[in-house]
């Protein structure tokens with residue numbers, strides 16, 4: 001029986017499961033393995049803190065994801081398709097492992113941050129104010 005995301009152990013399980021999928025993904029995996037060559041032993045604990053803060057308001061994540069992805073966008077243009085895949089992988093990992101209020105919140109947070117990030121990063125000509 002699936003349960004809700006309740007503690008740090010659950011967050012670790014979610015984040016580890018998500019990045020296992022990401023690394024193997026045919027569309028976005030290369031960004032993590034080839035473009036950035038992520039140091040997982042550093043990145044994973046940052047992501048545990050990020051998600052723990054997002055779901056349990058622990059205040060233990062300090063960082064600027066928007067700026068980091070703006071920079072990443074200069075190394076590899078981040079497309080709407082990439083964001084859609086990232087979001088799909090994240091929400092499907094949540095659904096495979098957990099069910100409940102925090103699980104729903106995690107998916108909602110991921111989707112809204114992805115939308116804001118995409119909006120800030122990808123120029124949308126129809127919305128550009130001259």
Ligand code: HEM
Nearest residue numbers: 031036038039043050063064065068082083086110113114
């Ligand atoms: C196309 C979609 C995305 C791609 C390709 C992507 C890729 C990456 C990469 C390569 C890093 C750097 C890892 C490192 O330097 O060790 C990173 C960091 C991070 N990403 Fe993403 N990301 C995406 C979307 C998102 C979204 C939607 C969120 C939020 C829900 C997010 C949250 C973060 C956070 C919190 C960090 C760590 C920032 C820090 O070091 O403080 N990412 N991402």
